[in-house]
Amino acid sequence: MLDFELALMRALVHAGLAPQTAADELAGASDASALDIGAIGRSSGEKGTPVPGLLSALRERVGEIAAAHLHQGATSQDVVDTAVMLIARRSLSPVLDDLAGAADACATLAQANRDALEPGRTLLQQALPLTFGLKAAGWLAALDTVRSELSYQRDHLLAIQLGGAVGTLASLGDQGLAIAADMADQLGLVEPDLPWHTNRLRPAQLASSLAITLGALAKIARDVVLLAQSEVGEVAESGGAGRGGSSTMPHKRNQVSAVAVLACAERAPGLAATVLGAMAQEHERAAGAWQAESEPLRELLRLTGSAAVSAREMLTGLTVDHARMRANLDLNGQLLMSESVAVALAQSIGRARAQDLVEQATRQSVDDGRPLREVLLELPEVADGLGPERLDEALDPARYLGVTAELIDRTIEAHGSPRG
Amino acid sequence: MLDFELALMRALVHAGLAPQTAADELAGASDASALDIGAIGRSSGEKGTPVPGLLSALRERVGEIAAAHLHQGATSQDVVDTAVMLIARRSLSPVLDDLAGAADACATLAQANRDALEPGRTLLQQALPLTFGLKAAGWLAALDTVRSELSYQRDHLLAIQLGGAVGTLASLGDQGLAIAADMADQLGLVEPDLPWHTNRLRPAQLASSLAITLGALAKIARDVVLLAQSEVGEVAESGGAGRGGSSTMPHKRNQVSAVAVLACAERAPGLAATVLGAMAQEHERAAGAWQAESEPLRELLRLTGSAAVSAREMLTGLTVDHARMRANLDLNGQLLMSESVAVALAQSIGRARAQDLVEQATRQSVDDGRPLREVLLELPEVADGLGPERLDEALDPARYLGVTAELIDRTIEAHGSPRG
């Protein structure tokens, strides 16, 4: 808010509407730590906005000329909206940095584990094999998309607010737009085409993008928590001293960072909904909806920042257990490979008949408790049409990965490109 | 879903994985109206997805070869996700058309009422004058922004889904990506870098943009409802025969379209929150979150479409009452112009002293029930420093509109540019 008032004063000086001394005096008095925040808070309760209290406090600390020109042409909402945009701008830089770190960690995981077989799981049931590298590539793709979106918003969406009481900038005569442009330049924010006092696309877009970012992080954290279950054990956060451990339950390895990400993300939809629900603002300043917006927005910024830090920690320190992955893949014997056998068999006997045969063999294998391979080789269509060697190939998970390698390459390559 | 299966079959044919007859047979059987929707629905309850029931129904209607190749390489989610994207693509065209019509109507209103004075209102209290043209320009700017966003999403975000059970496209060997590209081309959707089975940025972004569109429409509708209040009467929807009237209360003019817009928009934040909240999807297919997504998404598409139609009707038929606007502006005599007088007076006696003087005069005017002009002219600073003529200029709302004209021009001009 101080930055707003100072930029406004300087713009007034540039426009010839205030003397240079006014800006100098205000600059000298713009030390947030010297303000009585409690008093401003109490006045905020009285007035419904902190701005009058802030202005009083500043006027006490500057000379008459600065006092007279302070806040000239602006309305309280101009100050608060611009302040929120500045907070967003400053918050997004570390967020983007942490997201880049998290994405880099995903790229490393995707590359390092590109051949690490594990069961792919649908509805939490093992389905077909994939590699952990592909899973990490999926995480990477999501992170790179949200990074690109947040970065775009930081540079193109975050705008100054300056409209005066009803958006006409009436008290600045014909210099309103020049002053707005000057302030945008000073503050590193976009100059909007129109004041957006009750046109709340900017807050709504920002809130949505933050919620989407948190959702993308939560997907990764959910996977980590599930993969780290005692009974699954495929990954774990790196412990660090005492981190996530329990003195009374030494076997536990709580995934502290992943849980933190999930806890942050759980709150995002409700907060975003509040900002989206506040868009129908009355006339030139809303009675309630506007005032309800800034806390959820700032909370979303805080939660995104916190989740990005945790996600980066989680991903950079993730330990991967290839042996457990393989053991889990073999949990149901070779049943996971039945589709692969059917595909191989289809070449000689057609797709429909191949599926039928394999389905019967699979059932028999389960009922008799015998290996699928053994049951299959008793079938003439398999023994003759496919033979043991090609059957073994069909039963090898490493040979039934489709376009896994291309997908990993594609994603890592895109990550390396300039937008990364 | 039929379009998906047919495009897949054709792509299989192109790739040499299925014979041409399979595609021909399927094309001949792909008549949605001939399917037993009830049976597919019942099977959906059993299986948790409508796809197996649909495939059974199709297999009964095609020959053996088409039956064998039907759905080859795909998983149920591939079908459902692509179907939702196709629904979105088809829904967005009429939505964009109606939004364009609504925006054009705003541009007309902004131009036609650029000088139509009315009170600007903050917290539902009259604040300073503006023109109805500026209010309409604000509506226009919001509509043009959401149009641009939705149009971008239609062309760049809506993507095919094809990944097979766990996103590796394993059963299509090394041809998975070629087939996906072929299908995207056939269906007019984007080909994604990776299958997005549990990377739900697309649904989340679409849901957010639809909710933001509804929010932008709701802001306009709220203004209309408030301006049309019996006690305000500045605008009204065009009646049409019996529209919005009440047989028992003939004086009422319900703003049927505006209320419809508000009712649609009221539901958007909750629906968007559901889609945002469903992003943390487990592994390669979610257990619940994915299945919860498509109804809210389709509901948002329906509500946006409905609200866009209503908004267009509301705006194209809006009647504007300049006399009531002026009467409302004069409701508090000249009090609304006190800031303007202070600005004028500041040139001679400084901003601080001018504000004090005008504040005192205003209070006295209210207390004594005398016109502000009269009270002001008794002050030597006004009588001498400003004089009656310049005081009258300062009291004229039409001269205290700041950059209103530039803002209107800017917005209409941007609307006329190619992105409109």
Added chain:
Amino acid sequence: MLDFELALMRALVHAGLAPQTAADELAGASDASALDIGAIGRSSGEKGTPVPGLLSALRERVGEIAAAHLHQGATSQDVVDTAVMLIARRSLSPVLDDLAGAADACATLAQANRDALEPGRTLLQQALPLTFGLKAAGWLAALDTVRSELSYQRDHLLAIQLGGAVGTLASLGDQGLAIAADMADQLGLVEPDLPWHTNRLRPAQLASSLAITLGALAKIARDVVLLAQSEVGEVAESGGAGRGGSSTMPHKRNQVSAVAVLACAERAPGLAATVLGAMAQEHERAAGAWQAESEPLRELLRLTGSAAVSAREMLTGLTVDHARMRANLDLNGQLLMSESVAVALAQSIGRARAQDLVEQATRQSVDDGRPLREVLLELPEVADGLGPERLDEALDPARYLGVTAELIDRTIEAHGSPRG
């Protein structure tokens, strides 16, 4: 959290599981202001919960025996859940007090304005007359319902949490339930049938009730803001010195309290949705959902408290302008009374014919710009069947109020009953 640990220690002493000195030592060290909150916060980041840090801090400040027994049998979630319940219990008392004050103010308004005619409004259009007393009675009924609900929850829903790591209270042997009962008694909370670590009905019910309370307050505040519009002017918040005024726009009377209520309430649905959405908690302690619950719950408590204070201020100081109410009622001449005339006329000529006649007369009155009474008296059915005197009665809003008086009486009487 300190209260929890102290109550637990005392219960351990009562059960013979810890010596009296342990409780005495802990009591001596339980001064929240002496704790290093920053250090506990940092540890919370490490461990994912503030409890281990709190326990370390306490252990440093007590002797060995107290240190050994501190927190015995409890898990971190026991502490946090109980602490939130204690916060709720303590918060609800002032909330209930302010709601009682607000309800009393409504009762006074209902009584004092029981005959104050104003237009009833539907879809923001004048519809039929009612009295402001009836409107206030509607507010009162809502407040008394939410008071009753919140009061019930305070006394019957807010429960202690004590289950140990997985809800079995294993480390307390067979004394777990006795200790839980003892603690509930000490802390003034309910003893639950079962630990509710992942059975989150209590937080969800509390969050819902708080959101409903905020919704009920928002309905009142919305009415006040609308009635206080410059063009309506039927009520206004009492100003107080400078309250809601604007130095540059002296004619404005911002409804600061009403706007504050609306701003608080706007956030409630999103916060409640977060708590509702966090109910599906995994196994014996959730990975994320539980951790996300307490901030929204505390925020809802804070917002409800703040809105209750504002609502009480708004209602106790509300000024009512009977003259404006009557003027607004007469805005459309006697058109508002057409239904009343039709009802009166129906007694002689039947309902259908009466409605037709009045509808025609009303239209003619509007078209010709003549008073409805005059037009009606030209109709033989009215002149003869009703006569001028009974027509005047039918045109008198004060005689067309149906059961208004009974409804007001009923509500005031219910308010006076014990549950008030």
Added chain:
Amino acid sequence: MLDFELALMRALVHAGLAPQTAADELAGASDASALDIGAIGRSSGEKGTPVPGLLSALRERVGEIAAAHLHQGATSQDVVDTAVMLIARRSLSPVLDDLAGAADACATLAQANRDALEPGRTLLQQALPLTFGLKAAGWLAALDTVRSELSYQRDHLLAIQLGGAVGTLASLGDQGLAIAADMADQLGLVEPDLPWHTNRLRPAQLASSLAITLGALAKIARDVVLLAQSEVGEVAESGGAGRGGSSTMPHKRNQVSAVAVLACAERAPGLAATVLGAMAQEHERAAGAWQAESEPLRELLRLTGSAAVSAREMLTGLTVDHARMRANLDLNGQLLMSESVAVALAQSIGRARAQDLVEQATRQSVDDGRPLREVLLELPEVADGLGPERLDEALDPARYLGVTAELIDRTIEAHGSPRG
């Protein structure tokens, strides 16, 4: 809606305001299947409510007298609100029946598995042993609470709406309340103290309770999905023919019912938030918020009904695998029992020292890959202070269950009590 109109007509007859023939004629014409729903829908678009179209359709099908008295005294919202309440009343009975079935199944599971040991899990990590019976008892307690709440709401919250245009019942003279009471009696709904056109506590409370019910069901379904994971395998839904199976992946056992419950519940918070957010309704009828309420409410009723059916199926057919439970419990050797050993040891050497010793032994056991028992017995404090026999007792999960049995008994007993 037909039931409303018919009950109103009968009440008018009872009150002497309409002749008996009017009610007889209307009763004869009240066959919903004979109405042109499409035409009513189109009229609804015109008028903003389906009621005028319905009334027109009815008037065409009855004689003049019934037509004249049809809907007398009512407003459209009276019809729609009462209709939603009737839908709720009729929906809640099967919901309550299915919830009772689900609760009974939980009681059976709790009893049958009261001693079935499995690992208790916190943050998805094994923590301490419990029994599956206790887990089922926790589910049961939640179901019994929501049943009690929904049952209360059905009987005490669902109310008739009758207020006429602005809630005064003006056109019914002094008989409005008698007619409302009569209708409530006919329709089996509560008679409210006041019309609740813009006092939306009833819809908000109903929506919240339904969302809470869905949340309680989702907690159970989440546990089932997690317990049924390929790598955990402790429970499974009963398959039935083809249910949840996959022709191409025969090893999969999708938990179709559990996933269906989760999918329904995922939508609840957003829908409840919409109803909560619609509470701030303007004056005597809202412009948008009211119109937005009924679809989410009906959707919540539908989702709750659907989830209750699925939950009942899931729970009544749940198969439980005690061997897998025990195997999972033994996954980490005896590490899960370290807290138990520390508790046992504390009796001789104090709690602090016991915890230290066990922690060291546990770490050594992990580092050396030796059984915890072996390491512990090398410590003199254990060998002498506890001895092998009492150590074995301390290492036995079945002896470290605290108050598990009492909690199960308590919950089953409460379920058997009248409220069940």
